[in-house]
Amino acid sequence: MGRGLTLEQLAQELNQMDVSYNQKKNTGSQLSKWECGVNTPTYLDIRQLAEFFDVSTDYLCGRAIKKVDLVETLASSADVCFGVQKLDTKEKGELYELIKGFLKGRKERGLHGIAEENGDMQLNLENFDEEDDRC
The missing domain is CATH 1.10.20 (Histone, subunit A)
Structure with missing residues (x-):
């Protein structure tokens, strides 16, 4: 998941994102304060980080992935x-x-096994015909 960015570089990347819900500018210093627990990011900040890293907000907040029956x-x-x-x-x-x-x-x-990588099942969807619309 890590991209090898410094906090300053991450702040710049976040500032370049085209998001309508979070218009304030980030700084490396601000991200450092989040990382150290001095300040807490807002929900909008967490949402933007989740979008950047392509993970859920639940993941960023440390909530376990819910099992589905x-x-x-x-x-x-x-x-x-x-x-x-x-x-x-x-x-x-x-x-x-x-x-x-x-x-x-x-x-x-x-x-008794399925090919897994990092706990995620690997599916071969090369021939899966998927449209842009989602349910």
């Missing part, structure tokens, strides 16, 4: 999307059955 999610009335496609109730049921079958087959074949 897929069974619960698929059984609920919550919207579930795959890329741009919203899944209806029947599709959510079919997805549940696919996952259940996959896990059963994996267990029967003795496969």
